[in-house]
Amino acid sequence: MSVAAAHSGGIADHIHPEPQGFVRRYVFSIDHKIIGIQYLITGFVFMMLAGLLAETIRTQLLNASGGFVSPDTYNEVYSVHGSAMVWLVIIPIATGGFGNLVFPLMIGARDVAFPWLNMLSFWIFPVSGLMLFSSFLMGAPAAGWTEYPPVSLQGAPGTTMWCAAIFLVGVSSTLTGINFLVTILKMRAPGMTFTRMPLFVWGQFATAPLLMIATTALAAALAALFMERVFGVPFYDPTKGGSPVLWQHMFWFYSHPAVYIMILPLFGIISEVLPTFSRKPIFGYKLIAFSSMAIALLGFMVWAHHMFTSGLAPFLQVLFMVMTFTIAVPTGVKIFSWIATLWGGKIHYSTAMLFALGFLALFTFGGITGVFLAAVPTDLDLHGTYFVVGHFHYVLVGGSLMGVFAGMYYWFAKMSGRLLNETLGKVHFWLFFVGFNMTFLPMHWLGFMGMPRWVATYDPQFQFWNRFESVGSYIMTLGILCFFINVIYSIRAGKKAGPNPWNARTLEWQIPSPPNYYNFKHIPTVYGLPYDFSQPLPYTGLEDELTDSPPAQLTGAHH
Amino acid sequence: MAIAAIPHDAHGEVDQLYVETRELRLQGFLLFLISDCVLFSSFIFAYLYLRNTGQGWPPPGIARLDVAFAAWNSVVLFGSGATMHYALENWKHGNFMKYMWMLIATIILGAMFLGGQGYEYHHLIFDEKVTWAGSGIFGASFFTLTGMHGFHVFMGVCYLTVLLLQTAAGTYTYQKYFGITAGTLYWHFVDVIWVVLFSIFYLL
Numbered sequence: 158m159s160v161a162a163a164h165s166g167g168i169a170d171h172i173h174p175e176p177q178g179f180v181r182r183y184v185f186s187i188d189h190k191i192i193g194i195q196y197l198i199t200g201f202v203f204m205m206l207a208g209l210l211a212e213t214i215r216t217q218l219l220n221a222s223g224g225f226v227s228p229d230t231y232n233e234v235y236s237v238h239g240s241a242m243v244w245l246v247i248i249p250i251a252t253g254g255f256g257n258l259v260f261p262l263m264i265g266a267r268d269v270a271f272p273w274l275n276m277l278s279f280w281i282f283p284v285s286g287l288m289l290f291s292s293f294l295m296g297a298p299a300a301g302w303t304e305y306p307p308v309s310l311q312g313a314p315g316t317t318m319w320c321a322a323i324f325l326v327g328v329s330s331t332l333t334g335i336n337f338l339v340t341i342l343k344m345r346a347p348g349m350t351f352t353r354m355p356l357f358v359w360g361q362f363a364t365a366p367l368l369m370i371a372t373t374a375l376a377a378a379l380a381a382l383f384m385e386r387v388f389g390v391p392f393y394d395p396t397k398g399g400s401p402v403l404w405q406h407m408f409w410f411y412s413h414p415a416v417y418i419m420i421l422p423l424f425g426i427i428s429e430v431l432p433t434f435s436r437k438p439i440f441g442y443k444l445i446a447f448s449s450m451a452i453a454l455l456g457f458m459v460w461a462h463h464m465f466t467s468g469l470a471p472f473l474q475v476l477f478m479v480m481t482f483t484i485a486v487p488t489g490v491k492i493f494s495w496i497a498t499l500w501g502g503k504i505h506y507s508t509a510m511l512f513a514l515g516f517l518a519l520f521t522f523g524g525i526t527g528v529f530l531a532a533v534p535t536d537l538d539l540h541g542t543y544f545v546v547g548h549f550h551y552v553l554v555g556g557s558l559m560g561v562f563a564g565m566y567y568w569f570a571k572m573s574g575r576l577l578n579e580t581l582g583k584v585h586f587w588l589f590f591v592g593f594n595m596t597f598l599p600m601h602w603l604g605f606m607g608m609p610r611w612v613a614t615y616d617p618q619f620q621f622w623n624r625f626e627s628v629g630s631y632i633m634t635l636g637i638l639c640f641f642i643n644v645i646y647s648i649r650a651g652k653k654a655g656p657n658p659w660n661a662r663t664l665e666w667q668i669p670s671p672p673n674y675y676n677f678k679h680i681p682t683v684y685g686l687p688y689d690f691s692q693p694l695p696y697t698g699l700e701d702e703l704t705d706s707p708p709a710q711l712t713g714a715h716h
Numbered sequence: 717m718a719i720a721a722i723p724h725d726a727h728g729e730v731d732q733l734y735v736e737t738r739e740l741r742l743q744g745f746l747l748f749l750i751s752d753c754v755l756f757s758s759f760i761f762a763y764l765y766l767r768n769t770g771q772g773w774p775p776p777g778i779a780r781l782d783v784a785f786a787a788w789n790s791v792v793l794f795g796s797g798a799t800m801h802y803a804l805e806n807w808k809h810g811n812f813m814k815y816m817w818m819l820i821a822t823i824i825l826g827a828m829f830l831g832g833q834g835y836e837y838h839h840l841i842f843d844e845k846v847t848w849a850g851s852g853i854f855g856a857s858f859f860t861l862t863g864m865h866g867f868h869v870f871m872g873v874c875y876l877t878v879l880l881l882q883t884a885a886g887t888y889t890y891q892k893y894f895g896i897t898a899g900t901l902y903w904h905f906v907d908v909i910w911v912v913l914f915s916i917f918y919l920l
């Protein structure tokens with residue numbers, strides 16, 4: 158019997174029974190959209206906590222002599238701030254949050270491949286977050302977010318908790334990566350070929366293998382650190398034959414690709430927002446899609462550019478320097494494609510678009526300062542200074558976090574059915590943008606002047622710019638408060654969004670906001686790219702989506 | 717007659733949902749094995765890195781491993797790989813009795829391998845005084861990596877035992893065959909990892 162002769166009823170047509178009761182609907186949900194929202198809420202809560210730590214840092218640095226917290230506490234504060242922002246905020250929001258929320262809709266699927274596994278991935282995340290923050294109760298990790306041994310071997314008991322927490326959140330990431338990869342490979346709607354996938358899906362597709370592979374390498378490094386701290390098994394302690402540099406290799410083998418875990422999904426968001434609000438097809442669709450894959454691949458071959466001061470052989474230094482420079486090529490291709498998309502477009506300055514444009518400016522700047530650090534001679538001078546801090550905050554806050562906000566202002570309408578308030582949104586953007594630059598731009602010249610990072614007190618000559626930065630950071634925080642107020646206000650009283658407030662063309666905008674639990678009444682067929690604004694939509698089978706009729710599977714038809 | 721393995725629903729039609737779900741699960745499982753492989757590779761990298769940056773190898777005062785014994789133990793494990801392969805083949809062709817016997821053989825050989833490893837550990841720890849935490853990077857790498865591998869074999873033995881009991885009780889039926897395929901993949905994966913571990917610890 159051929160498969161075609163069988164009645165349809167494959168996985169694409171399958172509808173889970175409607176979840177009943179509050180717990181199954183909103184707590185232990187297997188619906189990717191709810192799980193996505195759970196990720197976002199949890200991520201933003203952790204962002205508030207880690208932001209509080211950031212303001213503790215900036216308040217301490219108001220005075221050259223410190224005095225707000227003790228130097229030991231200061232070490233704990235910046236270590237947990239960095240760890241939380243990377244592993245509990247940016248990565249979960251970019252992958253588990255926006256990934257879950259949007260990409261299954263974009264490929265015309267009813268859910269991810271493994272909904273139960275998805276629920277498990279999510280629930281590991283808040284547990285590990287609480288574990289990380291609980292480390293303050295027992296003496297938090299104090300060797301920076303990179304936790305280099307031998308310092309981390311001698312750290313307080315909370316360092317062991319840190320290992321366990323990051324290991325667990327890594328397991329969650331790995332499971333998410335597997336889930337997303339299978340979903341994209343196997344569950345696309347008919348006609349949704351790889352070269353018709355929206356660029357946000359490409360972003361997730363490039364990120365998923367990084368989540369799977371790089372995170373596992375970090376898990377090994379963390380497991381070894383855990384074993385050494387708890388059982389005294391020598392991996393990193395040089396007095397027992399171990400090597401602290403081994404940790405650096407394993408840590409950066411993960412953490413450089415992790416930079417792309419934190420940026421590729423946001424590239425995807427930018428690639429959706431820019432064409433929608435400039436009413437023009439994205440320029441160089443294939444260039445953007447394939448350069449994501451190139452970045453993901455090259456990202457595995459450059460980790461030792463973080464180790465130029467760790468006694469790397471000179472030929473290896475040159476090799477890693479050149480490899481790192483090559484990543485600038487696919488990244489530059491993207492930036493030029495985005496600028497070309499804007500060129501001559503009818504630009505609509507919505508808040509989402511402002512954040513996308515802000516992303517473009519700040520990320521490009523952060524990319525350029527990255528080249529200074531990838532070049533061996535300048536890195537030897539700048540390593541361990543505030544220049545580094547300035548650089549990666551431009552990439553991770555000016556880049557990733559701006560992208561997160563662009564995504565929030567864009568897709569909030571889809572997840573809640575209401576629009577975020579645009580006026581408050583613009584206040585948010587300008588406070589955030591100005592405050593951000595005030596906070597992190599002076600760090601570059603402070604770095605050139607030789608101000609070291611990771612210090613609780615500093616030379617009085619740096620005081621003016623440090624105060625300037627702290628004021629900037631308070632302004633930035635005000636901006637973020639506007640965002641939270643906006644979310645709370647708009648959920649209750651925001652303007653009703655309707656299915657497609659932006660006139661966007663990807664599939665998630667062709668169904669109601671918020672979508673029904675089964676996403677699509679009928680799985681659509683796809684005929685082309687979603688970016689051709691002058692043409693009719695390239696889909697069929699969507700006629701019933703905005704009517705009241707239930708899907709055929711639920712009307713008692715043969716199943 | 718491999719086609720007979722496609723499951724049918726109550727109406728005698730192909731259960732498309734099961735077929736596709738199985739395909740998804742297999743792909744997911746394969747990706748899981750890739751991550752698992754990265755976990756092993758990272759520790760293998762750590763071992764080779766430490767070995768090459770330390771002060772000479774083997775570290776002074778550490779006895780040579782018993783290569784001959786480990787070689788025999790490896791033969792036992794590879795034998796279980798062969799019986800696992802035939803278990804799957806027989807399942808596909810509907811030869812239940814042969815499938816059951818092959819599965820039992822796999823479980824016994826797997827358990828024998830674990831027994832051999834236990835014996836080797838006992839010998840190292842109590843006769844040679846080589847321990848996990850007290851013998852420098854050799855003890856750390858050897859016990860961590862072979863321990864991880866042994867844990868994988870142990871999990872495999874448990875899993876196959878459950879599968880065997882389920883088949884015997886009739887709850888794992890001919891219609892479902894994700895479990896046996898995944899089990900076979902996993903078992904071969906564990907075999908391949910052992911080839912690498914054997915080479916780097918006993919031969920290199």
Ligand SMILES: [Cu+2]
Nearest residue numbers: 413460462463
């Ligand atoms: Cu890097």
